[in-house]
Amino acid sequence: MSTPKKILVHVDGTERSITAAQYAICLASFYHADLTALYVINTRAMEDLLKARIFLKDEQMEYEHDMEADAERYLNYVDELAVKKGLSITKKSSRGSVHKEIIDLVKADDIDLLVIGELSRIRSRRDEFYDEAERAMRTVPCSVLVVKDEDKVWEMYESLV
Amino acid sequence: MSLIDLVVEDIVKIPMTSNDKPDVLRELVQTLKDAGQIDDFDAVLQAVQEREDKLSTGLENGIAVPHGKTAAVTRLKLAIGIAPNGIDFDAMDKNPSKLFFLLVAPPDQSGPHVEALAEIAKLGQSRAFCKALVNADDAKEVVDLMKGE
Numbered sequence: 257m258s259t260p261k262k263i264l265v266h267v268d269g270t271e272r273s274i275t276a277a278q279y280a281i282c283l284a285s286f287y288h289a290d291l292t293a294l295y296v297i298n299t300r301a302m303e304d305l306l307k308a309r310i311f312l313k314d315e316q317m318e319y320e321h322d323m324e325a326d327a328e329r330y331l332n333y334v335d336e337l338a339v340k341k342g343l344s345i346t347k348k349s350s351r352g353s354v355h356k357e358i359i360d361l362v363k364a365d366d367i368d369l370l371v372i373g374e375l376s377r378i379r380s381r382r383d384e385f386y387d388e389a390e391r392a393m394r395t396v397p398c399s400v401l402v403v404k405d406e407d408k409v410w411e412m413y414e415s416l417v
Numbered sequence: 418m419s420l421i422d423l424v425v426e427d428i429v430k431i432p433m434t435s436n437d438k439p440d441v442l443r444e445l446v447q448t449l450k451d452a453g454q455i456d457d458f459d460a461v462l463q464a465v466q467e468r469e470d471k472l473s474t475g476l477e478n479g480i481a482v483p484h485g486k487t488a489a490v491t492r493l494k495l496a497i498g499i500a501p502n503g504i505d506f507d508a509m510d511k512n513p514s515k516l517f518f519l520l521v522a523p524p525d526q527s528g529p530h531v532e533a534l535a536e537i538a539k540l541g542q543s544r545a546f547c548k549a550l551v552n553a554d555d556a557k558e559v560v561d562l563m564k565g566e
Contacts, residue, residue: 269528298528301535308538309509310482312472322486322527329525354532388532 259287260369260399266358266389267295267330272373276403277334278413280371283401285343285416289369292346293334294361295327298388300353324349341416354388355395362396370400420536423495424563427452429556433500433517438473441504442466442483445496445519454496460489461521475508479515479551480541484534486524493529494521497559501551515551 265280267273277293284291302319305311311319327349338345350357362370372389393400403409430448435441446462449455464485468474475481496519503513518537522530540546546562553559 269526295528298531298535301531304535304538305531308541309476310474310484310534310538315468315471319527319531322524323531326525326527387536 260289261287262290262292262365262367263287263369263371264292264294264358264362264365264367265334265371266354266373266392267293267334268354268373268389269295269326269330270373271406272403274330274333274337274373275406275409276371276373278337279401279403279409281334281338281341281343281345282409282412282416283369283371284338284345285341290346291338291343292348292361292365292367293331294358295331295349296354296357296388297323297327297349297351298354299351337413341413355391358392359396362398368398370396370398372400372402374404375402420495420533421563423493423533424497424560425452426556426560428454428495429497429499429559431499431553431556431559432502433498433504435500435504437504438469438506441481441498441500441506441514441517442469442519445483445498445517448496448498449494449519449521452496454494455490455521457489460487461485461494463487464489464521465519473507473509475506475514476541477508477510477512478541478544478547479503479508479512480547481506481508481514481517482520482534482537482541483517484520484522484530486522486527486530488524490521490523492523493526493533495519495533499551499553499559516547 331347464487465483468485498517506514
């Protein structure tokens with residue numbers, strides 16, 4: 257059986273995505289796989305908010321600046337988590353529609369496993385609540401691992417030598 | 418994280434009792450306080466008030482989306498207010514606002530904040546859905562409608 261060689265974890269600043277990153281670090285270590293962490297600055301959503309007049313132009317720029325800082329901070333944090341376990345990762349941030357950026361990177365880097373945080377446990381039938389990670393999960397061409405149970409994952413990460 | 422994760426009956430105020438814009442903001446923040454979602458009422462109110470001072474978040478079709486960033490919260494917080502008779506919120510179409518979505522986020526979680534606001538923007542495009550929310554009888558019906566049940 258072949259094992260994953262290239263793993264991608266999507267980081268968005270939520271605790272769920274950090275838990276996913278810890279799990280991805282464990283997997284990359286077990287399988288000696290390359291690990292890439294991706295943060296997408298959701299410029300598409302910000303453009304929509306500007307069009308809907310929920311955002312002012314200067315507010316959009318402020319949020320974009322904040323998200324650039326978030327991207328750096330969270331990717332650095334995941335990098336630190338990996339370094340603690342002797343792993344070197346690739347950090348990437350991009351701009352656009354989250355699920356499209358994930359799909360593009362999966363294809364461009366020939367990723368064979370996408371790791372994402374736990375999805376909403378509430379399944380609304382309204383399309384408006386179809387979140388970006390879930391959309392990516394349904395449309396990427398590779399296998400997807402949805403990480404759950406923060407405490408167990410933390411234990412697994414901590415026990416990793 | 419999806420907006421739907423934040424929708425519970427405790428954060429829904431229906432009907433709202435406010436008569437003007439300052440009271441609406443206070444009532445929504447108080448709803449979060451009463452639901453145990455926030456501790457610092459004043460800091461949260463100040464965050465949304467500062468944004469409103471720049472330009473009203475009262476949109477068209479009776480929807481308003483007051484929002485702000487504050488370190489007084491550690492996670493994204495949502496309150497929903499429904500005023501079937503409408504309240505003057507200085508909306509862009511000058512009509513009374515009936516449906517209020519208040520969002521407050523910590524400064525270091527802009528990503529989830531933006532995505533939640535985008536979900537509200539999409540919801541607001543459905544006039545039939547907004548009408549159903551405005552005509553809801555109670556918080557349970559609002560939650561059920563949001564979940565699509």
